[in-house]
Amino acid sequence: MKRALIVCLFIFLFLIPLCYSTPINTSAATDYKLTIYTYQSLLNEPVSFDLVGAFSNHSGIPKEEIQLLRLDDSNQILSRAILEKDNPTADVLIGLDNILVFKSKSENILKSYNSPVLSNISSSLIENLDPDHYLLPYDYGVIALWVDTNRLNVSTVPELDSLTLNDILDLDLDKKMVVENPIFSSPGLGFLLWTIAVLGDSSLDISGLLESDWRDWWEEANKDLRIASSWSEAFDIWYSEEADRPIMISYGTSPAYSACLYDDYSAVAYLTHENSSDNSWLQIEGLGLVNGAPNEENAKMFIDWFLSKELQDKIATHNWMYPANKYAEVPECFANSAINPDTVDILNNLISLEILENNLDFWLDEWEEIFAGEIPYSGLVITFSALFVTAFIYLRKKKKQ
């Protein structure tokens, strides 16, 4: 009894400090003037850019009344927005790309916004992302194989400069590679579409560049590739020498990071060169006004500001992509390290938007099936037969008596 009392006392002592920090009083009254959903890494490297503070300065809305919610990745932004579409919380979504745009349009979560700043945005990006202005482009870049040349370079693998997807299999480079799961990660999805555009899909009569089938490539690479669920997880694997995977799927602009910050040019982005063109998949990231946004005017002001030169100057050195605004600055170090999408033969044109929209889920399902691990039934068979034999012996002896 005494002991029980002591325990009760202990628990109450636990509770007292908590009363001072209850989550209730801090936020119940907050009425946000602007809510933004984005992904973890937006404008976040090398140090976090104070997006909320900067917009607060620009607009005069107090910092406390702007809510910036960083979700795990862009898929999560879309999911949350769809779940909330009857009664949206968010005003602006940042980070949906030229693939997620289909679902966001078909689910009707965005509202078209003809921003006055669009005249400063490259028109081909607008055309390729969304001509209807539901989603407005803010940056772009190609997907690329990011190679740590300290560990793997042209002198060890001379084919690197003229690499093709099939070379990756032939040279066993897939054993050195880490790829993001296309279901969860946008560079991973970009790479999957890259392989589809290059190799084609025989079941859908998509010839691609090489008129074979993307499934064959992935099936062969299946056992050797390491799959990571996110870009950052892939980066950890790429970075750690023990894991020995110096190639990862990233962006053509990734080398610029170490080049601009540390003057280190050892990480290099490579494309593939089927039919002697420089092939890659282009990703365009966009932001959009939420359909039924609680604070539509503020949201529009935010979008205009986000596409203006003021903010777009930060894109290259904080988000490590090419800014969509034609007049935004891109530092020198990009030119020597990053792959400029304007010099690449973009594979996106090989898969029409309609085909992409109709088959995306099908392709992802197929990809997942290729990667589904085979369950080694031998373990099950052995255990079951052992159990069966024991039971059999047991029962037979019982019968004898």
Next chain:
Amino acid sequence: MTFPSFSLKKRIGTKDEVLNKVIIATASLVIVLFFLLFFYVPLTKILKFSFIEQGKITLEYFSDVINSPMNRSALIFSFYQAFLSTIICLVIGIPASYFLAKYEFRGKKVLINLLTIPFVLPPIVVLLGFIITYDANGWVNTIWQTISGSNNPLINIFGSIEGILIAHIFYNISVIIRITIPAWENIDYDLIDVAKTLGTSKWRRFRKIIFPQIFNHIVSASLLVFIYAFNSFAIVLYLGQVRFQTLEVRIYKEMVRSLDFQSGTALAVIQLIINTLIIVFYLVSEKRTRRMAMGKEKSLKKEKINFRKYSTGKKLVVFISIIYMISLFIFTFAPILAIIIESFKPAVESVSSFWGYGQLFSTEYNSYLHSAPLRMLLNTLWFASLNMIITILISLSLLFIIRNRFQRLRKYKTSRVEGMISYLILLPMATSSITLAVGLFLQFRTFSWYNNAVWVFIILAHVLISVPFATRSILASYNRIDVELLNVASTLGASRLRIFAKIELPLILKGLIVGGIFSFAISLGEFGATNFLVKTEYGTLSVGIYNLFGSHTLQLPAAMASILILITILCFIMIQKIGDIDLKV
């Protein structure tokens, strides 16, 4: 039975019965409202997705779901890994439990308790410990590479079955050990002695006398391990990668990632049916075990380990057993120790050993965590405390209804209500935590206050998950109360409330506290539902640790996990001091 006492009881009874009825009615109202509002209505909302298409009932989604190869393989894999995990746990756990039952040595009780700690740890913490211990450059592989000189890692835990199995064994081995120790202790050794004098062989004695007596315990323990492994979420989500998925991971993927509610809910219904079946099996087997154990003395003769007395053969056997126990101990403790050491290991040379703990007070990682780690710690404790209080209140109300004393007095049997209620609380237990969370979200998010009250729903989800555990713990101690005592008190004229305050409450207090702390611990580590519901500043440590898996340092998540370990162990010690932990559901 004498007439005067009967009439006396009747007279007091009428007045008291009114009060009792009021209590029962209030309790029933609270319970029914709670479960209806926060479980059954949200559940039907979800079920509508999978059964109704354009106003018509359809089973089309189920056939779609079953026809999808990925879903089918997830279903098969769930069974497969749960079955293997159970078998391996049995093979490893039963010898250990025999050793622990048979031999007496110093610190035995502490050892048993220490071995149980993994079971009460949050899955995210276990996961982190596993990554540090078994990763490509983790402890095990580094040691292996140094010893063998090879460059290949010994174990690959990512995307492999081994990783998932090892994690499940680590998690559940204590369930087997704890449940089967009493089985060995309760064996009727007189029977064995009789058989010995009759000249039976050792094997026959085992088969005919020992095995039938421990069989029920083994079945109960196995079913428990099976159900935990079958519903595994965080471990499979992270270690299985795309290659291996359980049903729960699949439900998460369909509902949260693909927003395919039709498939998600259809899968959830399949999982619900399977879980309910296993739990019913378990309840039956548990009842049988309890009946068998009733009235038995602990008759196993305990031995002190004394090498000098043993023959060479026996020496060897005992020696091997000790080595075996030590390896088991290392297996259990390496991941926990790894986390604590990692929390002091600076990732970059420029920071101090206490950097991880210092970061708790900074806001540097806010962009990953959405709030300061300290705030997450406080949230975690706050949610856990509130969850504990609500859970205890609900469990007490349940107790009032289940043990309606007047029915017991009159009919000497359990009421029908009890049966109904045990099924009422069975269903939330069998429902995946993702489904619980999605249900709550869909049901309440349209209210304008939802966004400011997310924390309420996180706590509600925790309550739904912990009520079954707490209720069982409280019920177990209530069952030990002598009914005669209550009858006597009633005959002597004590009122219903007085009986509760003076007899029932003191006698169930232990069970109440154990149940409370247990629900506290469950809430500390809950991940699936919290991760879905969580928004900005309401994150808990589990969610924070998961979000930091992708960051370049493991020091901060390890520091957060160490704190969780510390709190969990504290809870566990308290439970141990007060009563026995019921690992049983």
